[in-house]
Amino acid sequence: MGHGNEHGHSKMELPDYRQWKIEGTPLEAVQERLAKRGLRDPWARNEAWRYMGGFAKPVTLTEVFTRGFKWGFAAFVIALGIEYTLFPPKKNGGHH
Numbered sequence: 171m172g173h174g175n176e177h178g179h180s181k182m183e184l185p186d187y188r189q190w191k192i193e194g195t196p197l198e199a200v201q202e203r204l205a206k207r208g209l210r211d212p213w214a215r216n217e218a219w220r221y222m223g224g225f226a227k228p229v230t231l232t233e234v235f236t237r238g239f240k241w242g243f244a245a246f247v248i249a250l251g252i253e254y255t256l257f258p259p260k261k262n263g264g265h266h
Contacts, residue, residue: 187215195221 192198197214204210219225 190215190218190222192218197221 192201192214195218197211197218201211201214
């Protein structure tokens with residue numbers, strides 16, 4: 171289907187592992203404690219991304235509840251407008 175001879179399988183590009191450093195993260199203290207015992211965690215660098223960039227900032231409860239509020243409220247207003255336009259409320263002379 172226009173994919174050539176790949177059959178839909180292309181090589182996924184992975185970020186360079188050397189960009190993640192444990193210096194300045196809580197993982198550095200873990201490595202130091204392990205080093206005192208003669209141990210080392212070779213996979214610590216794979217967890218360093220959690221403490222860098224946009225992942226480093228903790229999410230607050232306010233952000234959790236307000237993240238999609240603006241777009242959700244806009245969608246609600248549009249849906250309400252469409253509903254009242256297509257299905258206006260019936261006026262039945264003040265009876266319930």
